[in-house]
Amino acid sequence: MRDATDMPAAPQRLPAPRAAWIVLGALALVLALPLSGLLPALLAPSEHWRALLPRLFSTYLKDTLIATLGTGFLALLFGVPTAWLTTTCRFPGSRFFSWALVLPLALPGYLAVYGYHDLLARASGLMVWMRAHWGSGPASLVEENLRYLLLVGILGSVLYPYVYLTTRASFRRQASSLIEASRLLGHSATSTFRRIALPMARPAIAGGTALALMEVLNDYGAVRFFGLKTLTAGIFRYGYDLDDKAAAARLSLLLLGVVLTFLGIERAARGRAQFHEGAAPRPLSPWQLRGPKAWAASAACAIPLVLGFLLPGGRILQLAWLGSADGLPRGFWPALGHTLLLAGSAAALIASFALLLAYAVRLQRGLPGRLAARAALAGYGMPGAVVALAVTLGLIHLSQTFGWSLLSGTFTGLLAAYLVRFLAVSYQPLEDGLQRVCGSLDDASRTLGIGPWRTLWRINLPLLRGPLVAALLLTFIDLLKELPITLLLRPHNFSTLATRAWDLQEQSRLPEACLPAAVIIFLGAAGALWLHRSLERP
Numbered sequence: 001m002r003d004a005t006d007m008p009a010a011p012q013r014l015p016a017p018r019a020a021w022i023v024l025g026a027l028a029l030v031l032a033l034p035l036s037g038l039l040p041a042l043l044a045p046s047e048h049w050r051a052l053l054p055r056l057f058s059t060y061l062k063d064t065l066i067a068t069l070g071t072g073f074l075a076l077l078f079g080v081p082t083a084w085l086t087t088t089c090r091f092p093g094s095r096f097f098s099w100a101l102v103l104p105l106a107l108p109g110y111l112a113v114y115g116y117h118d119l120l121a122r123a124s125g126l127m128v129w130m131r132a133h134w135g136s137g138p139a140s141l142v143e144e145n146l147r148y149l150l151l152v153g154i155l156g157s158v159l160y161p162y163v164y165l166t167t168r169a170s171f172r173r174q175a176s177s178l179i180e181a182s183r184l185l186g187h188s189a190t191s192t193f194r195r196i197a198l199p200m201a202r203p204a205i206a207g208g209t210a211l212a213l214m215e216v217l218n219d220y221g222a223v224r225f226f227g228l229k230t231l232t233a234g235i236f237r238y239g240y241d242l243d244d245k246a247a248a249a250r251l252s253l254l255l256l257g258v259v260l261t262f263l264g265i266e267r268a269a270r271g272r273a274q275f276h277e278g279a280a281p282r283p284l285s286p287w288q289l290r291g292p293k294a295w296a297a298s299a300a301c302a303i304p305l306v307l308g309f310l311l312p313g314g315r316i317l318q319l320a321w322l323g324s325a326d327g328l329p330r331g332f333w334p335a336l337g338h339t340l341l342l343a344g345s346a347a348a349l350i351a352s353f354a355l356l357l358a359y360a361v362r363l364q365r366g367l368p369g370r371l372a373a374r375a376a377l378a379g380y381g382m383p384g385a386v387v388a389l390a391v392t393l394g395l396i397h398l399s400q401t402f403g404w405s406l407l408s409g410t411f412t413g414l415l416a417a418y419l420v421r422f423l424a425v426s427y428q429p430l431e432d433g434l435q436r437v438c439g440s441l442d443d444a445s446r447t448l449g450i451g452p453w454r455t456l457w458r459i460n461l462p463l464l465r466g467p468l469v470a471a472l473l474l475t476f477i478d479l480l481k482e483l484p485i486t487l488l489l490r491p492h493n494f495s496t497l498a499t500r501a502w503d504l505q506e507q508s509r510l511p512e513a514c515l516p517a518a519v520i521i522f523l524g525a526a527g528a529l530w531l532h533r534s535l536e537r538p
Helices: 018-035 038-043 049-088 094-100 109-115 117-134 136-173 176-184 189-200 202-218 221-226 231-241 245-270 292-323 332-364 367-381 384-402 411-436 440-447 452-463 465-481 484-489 497-506 510-536
Strands: none
Touching: 038 245, 038 384, 049 094, 049 136, 049 189, 049 202, 049 231, 049 245, 049 292, 094 292, 109 117, 109 136, 109 221, 109 292, 109 497, 109 510, 117 136, 136 202, 136 221, 136 292, 176 189, 189 202, 202 231, 202 245, 221 231, 231 245, 231 384, 231 484, 245 384, 292 510, 332 411, 332 452, 332 465, 332 497, 332 510, 367 411, 384 411, 384 484, 411 465, 411 484, 452 465, 465 497, 465 510, 484 497, 497 510
16 A cells, blocks of 8 residues: 555645735725615614514505515516527527517616606506596505516516526536437427526526516616605605604614525525536527417517617607707706716726736635625615615715715715625626636746736736626626615716716606717617627537
8 A cells, every 4th residue: 555655745735925814805895885874774763664664565665565575576577488499499589589679778767767758658547447436445456566567567568678688598518418318308498498408507697686686676767756665665654755764774674684594595496406407518400480489489589679779779769859959958968977976986996906806816715715705795785775775874984983074965875875885796708718717827926926917917917808898797787776875865966877867757758868878878788789699609
């Protein structure tokens, strides 16, 4: 028997440099400081909490769950079948639909409502007729249920691309041999989808649905339009309209509990199941649909595209053209400049922080690094209203404790909230890019006496141009559409395209509001198509 000393020694991994620990600690502190005021506010006395309690579950939680679960169901109904059809079948328009179905990502819910304004105005006329002929009782019941249906229909139509993109990417990565074996055994496309592809794509479907649910919980503009009292609307009302930060903090805690519950349900349902997609899949030979099946597939793809983009987007462009007949509305160019300046500078700042975090986690290679990465991802799961409230309370707490002039309503508050909310958006492409860079490059550079940050600058950064551009673009597009954080924390007399559209709509100047909305749609559509193209690459 060979002696243990004769065995080849395992390669020694270089210890993490001190700089990695400093970066991890500093970023953890940056993320924690804005949230430092949330916990004290939970224990503070509240003027309205006792009166709010009877309506907490009967109104706020009920409206939140109806809007979230209904939108999630519709997103699944639109996203999963269209992803399967465009990936595995050929039918009239299949190539067009494969990229066009991502376009509703350019329309946030509060803008889609503008496009449906005329249709909703006709619905209000119908309600007047029902009250006159049916009585106030039945008409009120129909009106309440109709509000839920319209909100779910609009949000589901614009949020299904989250499910579509992740599910389509999973279908493309699945082993084509399994699907072709099912075909040889006589199974149809529908049977193969139900028995093989759908179970294998479950993690991707759950991930896309979770993203859609997070957007529903983050929405304020659409629920405000329909008069629903969701938890996000309650945070706006009690935290800012009534200035009861303690009540708003407790609503924030409940909203975070809803988020964690949705994420925990999927994990509990998964149990110990493992999902494997196979390695190096070859291109799949698609089913060629003909006759009624082909046209039914085209219709199934056309319906969500029309409802989620063509109908509201076309109406917004039409109203924007009417609104520009007498020239651009006052404040358009300053709002455009503020948007580009704020979104561009914030995206650069967030991408820089994300790059430092991803590289520090790469150097540390241990549990603290993994915990730091999870903390970075957790911010994206917090709705914008919760982040805005936490940052407001945190900056007030710091100002009172240390005498710092870090108050909400300043760019400091906006940038802090953006960092907490969108750090994960930049982190993901940079972390994936660093994984593709050979790990031995860092160790070899350090062995030659080159420090870690010089290694990042001279070796890794040139290799990360693509992921860095992706991080900047994705973050910029999200910041472009962001409404709750900007609406709550913007400085006085400061408007972006999103807040300008919101302000004009609140003043019943819809054609003028559609001008900044059209710019947001154009830039968002360009970003959505770029995202689709990047996911389609092998």
